[in-house]
Structure formats: structure tokens, C-alpha cells
Amino acid sequence: MGKISLQPNNDYCPQTLFLYGTYDEQGNPDFGLFCWFSYIWNEELGVMCCIGGSKLTKDNIKRSRVFSANLVTEELLPAADHLGCVSGSNPDKMKINLAIGKGAVLDVPVLEKSPVVFELEVIDIITKNDADIMLCKIRNVLQDESLSSDESVEQKLMRIAPVTTTANTYISHDGRSLGKWGEPMKQL
Numbered sequence: 001m002g003k004i005s006l007q008p009n010n011d012y013c014p015q016t017l018f019l020y021g022t023y024d025e026q027g028n029p030d031f032g033l034f035c036w037f038s039y040i041w042n043e044e045l046g047v048m049c050c051i052g053g054s055k056l057t058k059d060n061i062k063r064s065r066v067f068s069a070n071l072v073t074e075e076l077l078p079a080a081d082h083l084g085c086v087s088g089s090n091p092d093k094m095k096i097n098l099a100i101g102k103g104a105v106l107d108v109p110v111l112e113k114s115p116v117v118f119e120l121e122v123i124d125i126i127t128k129n130d131a132d133i134m135l136c137k138i139r140n141v142l143q144d145e146s147l148s149s150d151e152s153v154e155q156k157l158m159r160i161a162p163v164t165t166t167a168n169t170y171i172s173h174d175g176r177s178l179g180k181w182g183e184p185m186k187q188l
């Protein structure tokens with residue numbers, strides 16, 4: 001079968017989803033949903049991510065230089081979809097049922113239900129037009145104790161069920177559609 005040439009897009013390239021946790025100027029937690037997230041090696045493992053446009057998450061990170069990145073699982077998806085579709089400028093955004101704790105090392109809000117949480121410190125920001133590309137140091141990884149069990153990696157992944165996204169669709173770890181963006185939040 002041949003190939004066709006297309007305009008820039010990343011369909012069929014699944015991306016892992018994270019909820020970024022920050023505090024606003026009043027000290028209230030805010031979470032936003034993000035997928036432009038990957039890793040870098042700079043003497044040790046680090047993180048790079050891109051936040052486009054104007055967002056409360058971006059304002060909060062630029063001010064505090066710290067945030068948490070909480071792995072999104074199927075259990076968290078309805079809330080995650082809401083947090084990705086509703087702007088932090090909406091005063092009702094965070095009025096949903098979320099168990100929020102605190103980072104162990106940094107002053108960042110974390111989600112109790114997320115099995116893997118990175119506590120991140122921004123070491124550099126590259127600004128291009130309205131996009132900010134952030135390079136981050138991983139100050140701590142908060143991981144569920146259950147992930148230290150003797151099960152195989154595959155069994156653990158099936159159990160925690162991380163969600164990926166591509167083509168405006170949420171995909172389960174075992175390959176099922178979990179709905180288009182904006183659909184899972186209707187279950188809240």
C-alpha cells in the first residue's frame with residue numbers, strides 16, 4: 001500500500017495524558033489536561049512540555065516555576081476531560097469531586113487518585129509566538145505503592161489503565177475508544 005502526503009497533524013500517534021496541577025495567586029489549586037509532554041536527558045531524566053495560548057496553568061507555572069504532572073487513568077478520565085475542556089478562567093471549573101493532596105517535595109497540588117505523579121521544577125522556558133516550551137527537572141516521582149509489586153509491567157499497566165489520546169479521541173490502554181474530547185465529562 002502507498003502513502004499519501006498530508007498537512008501537519010499527529011493522528012495515529014497516541015500521546016500520554018497528564019493533568020498539570022498548580023496553585024493560583026490566591027493559593028487555590030487548578031488542574032488542566034495536557035498531552036504535549038515528553039522526556040529529555042540532561043545529565044538525568046527530565047521533562048519537556050508545551051503550553052500554547054493563554055491558560056491559567058501557564059500563568060501559574062510562570063509565576064511559581066513548579067507544577068505537578070499527574071498520569072490520567074480511566075478512573076480519572078471524566079474529571080480530566082472536564083479539566084481539559086473548561087478554562088481556568090471559569091470560577092466553577094474546580095467545583096468537581098477531586099481528592100487533592102500536596103507534593104512531597106515541591107509546593108504543588110497533586111491528585112490522590114493518580115498512580116504516578118511527577119513533581120516538576122521549570123529550569124528553562126523557550127517562548128515562540130504564543131507557545132511556551134518548558135524544560136523541567138523531575139524533583140520527585142510520587143508512585144502508588146502497588147506499583148512496587150511483583151506483577152509484570154504489562155499487568156501493572158492493565159491495572160492502572162492509563163489513557164492516551166489521538167485524533168480528538170481518548171483511547172484505553174487495551175485499545176478501546178473512550179470517547180471524543182468533551183464526551184467523558186458528561187458522566188460527571
Ligand SMILES: Cc1cc2nc3c(=O)[nH]c(=O)nc-3n(C[C@H](O)[C@H](O)[C@H](O)COP(=O)(O)O)c2cc1C
Nearest residue numbers: 032033034035036051052055056057084086087088
Ligand atoms: C485531550 C486534551 C489535551 C490537551 N493538551 C494540551 C497541551 O498539551 N497543551 C496545551 O497548551 N493545551 C492542551 N489542552 C488544552 C487545555 O487543557 C485547556 O486549555 C484547559 O482549559 C486549560 O486549563 P487552565 O485554563 O485551567 O490552565 C488539551 C485539552 C485536551 C482536551
